[in-house]
Amino acid sequence: MTSPQDGHTLTELGHPPSQPGASVLVIACGALAREILHIVNQNGWTHLDLTCLPAKLHNRPEQIPAAVEAAVLKHRGAYGKIVVAYGDCGTGGQLAALCKRLEVTMIDAPHCYAFFEGSARFAAHDDEITAFYLTDFLVRQFDAFVWQPLGLDRHPQLRDTYFGHYTKLVYMAQTEDPLLDDIAHECATRLGLAYERRSTGYGDLPSWLGTS
Amino acid sequence: MSDEEDDLILADLPDDELVPQMFDDLYDGLREEIEEAVNILLSRGWEPYRILTEALVGGMTIVGKDFRDGILFVPEVLLAANAMKGGMAILKPLLAETGAPRVGKMVIGTVKGDIHDIGKNLVSMMMEGAGFEVVDIGINNAVEKYLDALETEQPDILGMSALLTTTMPYMKVVIDTMAEKGIRDDYIVLVGGAPLNEEFGRAIGADAYCRDAAVAVETAKTFMARKHNQVTHAD
Ligand code: B12
Numbered sequence: 461m462t463s464p465q466d467g468h469t470l471t472e473l474g475h476p477p478s479q480p481g482a483s484v485l486v487i488a489c490g491a492l493a494r495e496i497l498h499i500v501n502q503n504g505w506t507h508l509d510l511t512c513l514p515a516k517l518h519n520r521p522e523q524i525p526a527a528v529e530a531a532v533l534k535h536r537g538a539y540g541k542i543v544v545a546y547g548d549c550g551t552g553g554q555l556a557a558l559c560k561r562l563e564v565t566m567i568d569a570p571h572c573y574a575f576f577e578g579s580a581r582f583a584a585h586d587d588e589i590t591a592f593y594l595t596d597f598l599v600r601q602f603d604a605f606v607w608q609p610l611g612l613d614r615h616p617q618l619r620d621t622y623f624g625h626y627t628k629l630v631y632m633a634q635t636e637d638p639l640l641d642d643i644a645h646e647c648a649t650r651l652g653l654a655y656e657r658r659s660t661g662y663g664d665l666p667s668w669l670g671t672s
Numbered sequence: 673m674s675d676e677e678d679d680l681i682l683a684d685l686p687d688d689e690l691v692p693q694m695f696d697d698l699y700d701g702l703r704e705e706i707e708e709a710v711n712i713l714l715s716r717g718w719e720p721y722r723i724l725t726e727a728l729v730g731g732m733t734i735v736g737k738d739f740r741d742g743i744l745f746v747p748e749v750l751l752a753a754n755a756m757k758g759g760m761a762i763l764k765p766l767l768a769e770t771g772a773p774r775v776g777k778m779v780i781g782t783v784k785g786d787i788h789d790i791g792k793n794l795v796s797m798m799m800e801g802a803g804f805e806v807v808d809i810g811i812n813n814a815v816e817k818y819l820d821a822l823e824t825e826q827p828d829i830l831g832m833s834a835l836l837t838t839t840m841p842y843m844k845v846v847i848d849t850m851a852e853k854g855i856r857d858d859y860i861v862l863v864g865g866a867p868l869n870e871e872f873g874r875a876i877g878a879d880a881y882c883r884d885a886a887v888a889v890e891t892a893k894t895f896m897a898r899k900h901n902q903v904t905h906a907d
Contacts, residue, residue, distance in 0.1 A: 611747025
């Protein structure tokens with residue numbers, strides 16, 4: 461399968477399918493493209509193809525179900541099976557209802573922070589309410605996905621309105637990469653938060669893909 | 673342009689141009705201009721309550737609508753809210769003096785497990801702007817905190833906010849506990865937050881789900897009017 465697009469493309473535009481002859485299509489959030497491609501290539505799952513929707517839909521979660529529905533309908537004829545690599549992502553159950561109606565499976569988790577850490581483990585630390593999470597994708601795309609949409613490039617004085625109640629930034633690391641670690645640490649400093657790194661790997665994602 | 677020149681221009685505008693200008697300034701998050709314009713209207717003899725509702729709440733309603741329609745995003749809403757706060761800070765003491773109408777009282781808070789508070793703060797501000805007394809109990813509220821606040825504050829309305837799919841079910845815990853204690857019907861329960869919808873509001877036994885602050889204000893007013901009617905009938 462082709463290598464992942466650059467982060468900007470994944471945030472703004474998404475990623476088209478690229479594996480002719482595959483029997484299963486994964487429709488995923490752009491924030492998961494690199495990770496899914498890595499897992500798929502690592503396991504030699506040549507029956508899986510991937511297409512991604514723009515990650516920035518996350519800032520308007522009410523638009524996610526319609527975008528997923530359009531993608532499913534567009535690609536349905538060309539694959540034996542379609543799966544949706546999204547959590548609920550703030551759709552308030554609407555995405556789950558849609559997937560049920562379209563008879564496609566999705567990831568049973570509220571968001572990617574939960575399934576990267578492992579949904580059970582994530583749910584267990586409900587004391588971590590003042591933590592702001594980053595994944596590999598978000599560390600790479602911090603400016604385009606967090607800093608700019610929140611207007612912090614233009615209005616730095618808003619930082620504490622957003623993050624005043626937060627105490628720490630937790631980088632949930634999918635890969636061991638000292639460079640990302642450094643950038644994540646810098647993100648914490650920029651947000652005025654303490655820094656913590658937690659190796660999660662891909663969490664529940666490989667086993668979910670494995671059954672797809 | 674210097675501030676002085678700005679001030680001169682605002683002061684030169686007749687009322688029917690100044691108020692639309694305030695809508696624009698609020699939209700652009702210009703706090704100082706809003707403060708200036710509020711003072712100009714006061715000096716022209718406008719009642720504080722009229723400035724609040726016609727100029728500030730009116731302008732902020734446009735901001736809320738454009739956020740909902742995807743034209744504005746969160747930072748613009750925050751800047752506009754900040755500008756409105758500047759105007760309200762001038763008006764608040766005057767409102768108390770001039771005996772502006774008090775429409776009702778609301779306790780509002782974000783539910784346990786959730787620390788998103790921008791939407792809640794906006795609702796609080798717009799409710800105040802519409803003449804409600806608002807007691808904001810902040811974020812991450814367990815059921816006990818809601819119950820304590822209801823008892824001490826004796827509000828007409830309880831408002832709950834949730835932005836996470838994982839925290840919105842907690843609203844039902846609060847409503848069920850109120851029911852168990854036999855106090856559910858003593859209050860109007862309004863719920864809101866982006867992942868909620870009307871069906872959810874009904875399912876958990878809230879009186880209404882409100883999709884934005886403007887709807888919250890209208891809904892709260894309608895329920896208050898109904899409540900007063902009921903009281904009159906009972907007499
Ligand atoms: C801004 C934001 C943040 C800010 C919050 C700052 C703050 N102080 O609140 C920051 C960046 C800090 C943040 C953090 C997180 N966030 Co956030 N956030 C958002 C975002 C983009 C906008 C929310 C917002 O403020 N909207 C602006 C206000 C004006 O709108 P509103 O809240 O909807 O409120 C209006 C109405 O809903 C209504 N209303 C609201 N409350 C009430 C109450 C009553 C009584 C009434 C009547 C009406 C009412 O009126 C309001 C005004 O019109 C949403 C996505 C979205 N578009 O909704 C994600 C979103 C809610 N966040 C999300 C997530 C996952 C998180 C994090 C876990 C992310 C992370 N990387 O760690 C953390 C939380 C960490 C933790 N420990 O819990 C997800 C939730 C997913 C899910 N499954 O539920 C969302 C949906 C984004 C996404 N698609 O992934 N977030």
